[in-house]
Amino acid sequence: MEEGKYTGYGYDAKPERADDFKTIREWLLLCARKWHWFVVSIAIMCALALLYIMRTPPIYTRTAGVLLKSDAGSMSSDFGFFSSMGATGGRTNLYNEMLTFKSPTYMIDVVKDLHLDMNYSVEGFFHDEVLYGDNLPITVTMPDLEPEEFASMSVTLLGDNKVLLADFSRSGLDEALQQKRIQTTFGNVTSTPVGKVIVNPTAQYKGAMSKPIKVGRWGLEAATKSYVSKLGVDFAQKRSSVLALTFNDVSARRAEDVLNSLFKVYNQKWVDDINQQAISTSKFIDEELQQIERDLGSVDADISAYKSRNLVPDVARASEISMNRAEITSSQLMDFSNQLFMAKYIRKQLSDEKSKYKPLPANSGINNTSVSSQILAYNEKLTQRNSMAANSSANNPLVADLDQNLTATREAIIASLDNVIAVLSNRISDLKSSENQTIGKIASSPTQEKYLLSVERQQKVKEQLYIFLLQKREENQLSKAFTAYNTKLLNPPAGSKRPTKPVRFNVFAIAITLGLLLPMLLLFIISNMDTAVRSRRDLDMLSIPFIGEIPLSYKKYSGLLSIFNKRKEVREIVVKEKSGNAINEAFRVARTNLEFVLGKEDGCKVIMLTSTFAGSGKTFISANMATSFGIKGKKTLLIDLDMRKSSLSTFVNSPTKGIADYLTGHIDNVEDVIIKGSINQLLDVIPVGTTPPNPTELLFGGKLEPMLEQMRQRYDYIFIDCPPLDVVADASIINKLSDVTIFVIRSGHFDKGMLPDVERMYQEKRYNNMVMILNGTYDEYAGNGYRSYGYGYGYGYGYGYGYGYHSKK
Numbered sequence: 001m002e003e004g005k006y007t008g009y010g011y012d013a014k015p016e017r018a019d020d021f022k023t024i025r026e027w028l029l030l031c032a033r034k035w036h037w038f039v040v041s042i043a044i045m046c047a048l049a050l051l052y053i054m055r056t057p058p059i060y061t062r063t064a065g066v067l068l069k070s071d072a073g074s075m076s077s078d079f080g081f082f083s084s085m086g087a088t089g090g091r092t093n094l095y096n097e098m099l100t101f102k103s104p105t106y107m108i109d110v111v112k113d114l115h116l117d118m119n120y121s122v123e124g125f126f127h128d129e130v131l132y133g134d135n136l137p138i139t140v141t142m143p144d145l146e147p148e149e150f151a152s153m154s155v156t157l158l159g160d161n162k163v164l165l166a167d168f169s170r171s172g173l174d175e176a177l178q179q180k181r182i183q184t185t186f187g188n189v190t191s192t193p194v195g196k197v198i199v200n201p202t203a204q205y206k207g208a209m210s211k212p213i214k215v216g217r218w219g220l221e222a223a224t225k226s227y228v229s230k231l232g233v234d235f236a237q238k239r240s241s242v243l244a245l246t247f248n249d250v251s252a253r254r255a256e257d258v259l260n261s262l263f264k265v266y267n268q269k270w271v272d273d274i275n276q277q278a279i280s281t282s283k284f285i286d287e288e289l290q291q292i293e294r295d296l297g298s299v300d301a302d303i304s305a306y307k308s309r310n311l312v313p314d315v316a317r318a319s320e321i322s323m324n325r326a327e328i329t330s331s332q333l334m335d336f337s338n339q340l341f342m343a344k345y346i347r348k349q350l351s352d353e354k355s356k357y358k359p360l361p362a363n364s365g366i367n368n369t370s371v372s373s374q375i376l377a378y379n380e381k382l383t384q385r386n387s388m389a390a391n392s393s394a395n396n397p398l399v400a401d402l403d404q405n406l407t408a409t410r411e412a413i414i415a416s417l418d419n420v421i422a423v424l425s426n427r428i429s430d431l432k433s434s435e436n437q438t439i440g441k442i443a444s445s446p447t448q449e450k451y452l453l454s455v456e457r458q459q460k461v462k463e464q465l466y467i468f469l470l471q472k473r474e475e476n477q478l479s480k481a482f483t484a485y486n487t488k489l490l491n492p493p494a495g496s497k498r499p500t501k502p503v504r505f506n507v508f509a510i511a512i513t514l515g516l517l518l519p520m521l522l523l524f525i526i527s528n529m530d531t532a533v534r535s536r537r538d539l540d541m542l543s544i545p546f547i548g549e550i551p552l553s554y555k556k557y558s559g560l561l562s563i564f565n566k567r568k569e570v571r572e573i574v575v576k577e578k579s580g581n582a583i584n585e586a587f588r589v590a591r592t593n594l595e596f597v598l599g600k601e602d603g604c605k606v607i608m609l610t611s612t613f614a615g616s617g618k619t620f621i622s623a624n625m626a627t628s629f630g631i632k633g634k635k636t637l638l639i640d641l642d643m644r645k646s647s648l649s650t651f652v653n654s655p656t657k658g659i660a661d662y663l664t665g666h667i668d669n670v671e672d673v674i675i676k677g678s679i680n681q682l683l684d685v686i687p688v689g690t691t692p693p694n695p696t697e698l699l700f701g702g703k704l705e706p707m708l709e710q711m712r713q714r715y716d717y718i719f720i721d722c723p724p725l726d727v728v729a730d731a732s733i734i735n736k737l738s739d740v741t742i743f744v745i746r747s748g749h750f751d752k753g754m755l756p757d758v759e760r761m762y763q764e765k766r767y768n769n770m771v772m773i774l775n776g777t778y779d780e781y782a783g784n785g786y787r788s789y790g791y792g793y794g795y796g797y798g799y800g801y802g803y804g805y806h807s808k809k
Helices: 016-033 035-055 077-085 094-101 104-114 220-230 252-310 315-351 369-391 397-481 504-529 559-565 582-598 618-631 648-652 659-664 695-699 704-712 730-735 752-763
Strands: 060-068 118-122 138-141 151-159 162-170 182-185 189-192 195-201 213-217 231-235 242-249 487-494 546-551 605-610 636-640 675-680 683-686 717-721 740-746 770-777
Touching (some): 016 504, 060 252, 094 231, 094 252, 104 252, 118 138, 151 195, 242 252, 242 487, 252 397, 315 397, 369 397, 546 582, 582 605, 582 618, 582 740, 618 636, 618 675, 636 648, 648 675, 648 683, 659 695
Parallel strands (some): 605 740, 740 770
Antiparallel strands (some): 118 213, 162 182, 231 242, 675 683
8 A cells, every 4th residue: 555545544644754744843943933032022011020129028038047956955964964854855856956947936026016017118119118227217116906907007297207198097996097197206105996006216217208108017926827837947058057047038137037036036036945845844853752752751750660570670680599599499499399209118118027027228319317316226226126036036026126116116116207208209209389480571571571671672762862852953054054055156247238039130041931932832732623624735635636836825924914815715816817827827736737637638628527515625726727818828628517606707797697597408509608718818617697596407307518518629628617525415416527627725714524534525436537626825834835925836635746837938
């Protein structure tokens, strides 16, 4: 498929980059042709910029450098305790201090100190001039107003300490009171519609002034917000503790005063905060001391009561006594237990028949003299008896007598042992009870000691804390007397005497930039939103042969001058013999290209001209194209078959007889309706004549074809002006009798969205040898490389070649 040809479903696009390049190039060329738009736009923007500069009050910038100290305002590093308690804040947080400077709480004090809620100004030529400091002759006080209430008035200085108050304004004030005028003197308390007013002169007062002074009283909150918005706080340098305070204001003096006052307010509040913290710390220490005193008294009483309750004046000594007592009791208990054991043993031996002749233990360990002597006597008698029985016999009377004595002694010893056993058992029981009590006391000693140690430890801690707080209370009192400022003013407020805003260079640069951009944007929007066919380039996608581009025959205006474009379509012959203007050159080129399409075959050629809708200029093209062929020496016939409008007939003054009369049969001879040589000696015209009610039926009547065959024998070219294609069926009927169809497209009237329909008609060959001509172009869209009137004229019209024509015929 050839590039740019119609495919039946649309067009195969040309390379996108080339198309974009052409679009940008066309837009730039359009901007170049509209250079006067840019000149006017820049002039308007510069005028507006100048007006803005003159109307805008100059803004002055003042900057101060403030050093923030690393340590928080205490007199020495010995106050680290307060840092830990939060009393003095530690190392300064620079970011927090930046926010602090911007705080409305600080600025409201500045507003109050400098009375910035009062504004004074006089009317200037372009803008009001602010009065402050050296140029402020008076001060005004309005004591009756609420802190956030707004009011205003004008003060005219009359001289001789007299002033005139007028133009009052206050919320809810009647119009009659607003127009009230009051004359008073300096220092006098005057009742006005805005409340009591006191006007006092300043050192700058120099007498009467011709212009009244506008006095406005803002609310404190509104004034504070306004001045906070003008303040800027930033680091002077990275990694430094120096802050740059910047203030912008219409008064350079006021900007300096605001920065100086803000610095003083910040330092004063810093000292107040430190002192307040010291006062809070003192209160805290006093309360803690009182509480510690109460706690110490309670601890002492608790220890005393516990020792008294548990009879332990000294826990360590009591524990030692209990241990000694336990040892003694244990020793006694062991001795008594041994004696009890021996007593029971001896008694058992005495009671045993088998052991009654055995001696008893001599050293029994029983601490009883009676028992010991009895045992000793018993053992002596037993020894004597056993010796006598061994030497004699058991039946010896002496032995028997000794046995009786031994039995009696044995009973006596047993009785004594029973007494001893009873006594020892009681003593052992008593010792065990005493031992249990002693062990209990020994066991309770660690608990008592632990409790007393815990209480005594608390007592010592509170005593140390009490002494420490007494010391810090004295140090805190000293810190209040030696508190230092947290800041140091490195650079006093200073700045250029020239205003920083508005910057004239920047304003004019922006104005010139906007002056360039606005027309460019407007032209870009116009070029992109315009859907009408404007130039030959808009028809590049069509494969229909293109025979020419006809410019407007009158000057086309744009902008406000476009009202001159509202004129009727030109119906005149613009093709003149030996004329070399642009439109004549255009028709010559179109004629040459049409001749190429018609070919070199002999015989008359019938050419019909039509369009999609009325107003395309096909009648104008028909008449002038036919004239062009007549000038060239070709015998040409021009027929008006647009019988509903009869536009072509106006070129020959619209006679009453014409083709309609011939086709209806009212005139038998066609020669009677031919007007010869009225436009050109070789150009004849057949007008419509009487407007018929049924033009389509006349064309179907059968007389048109024989007439055209007859005219073919007499003329070289026959041009037929036809109705639009989609309006009536006339063009389709005439098409069967024509050799070439010229489709006229009107620049600025034909929508690009209809081009596919035109291409489809060509591809489907609905009309014989269809060609295309563009009518009504003008210089605004001529810079596309397709035409150069006066120097030659060339086109490529679908077949890949073009032609130039330079004849002056």
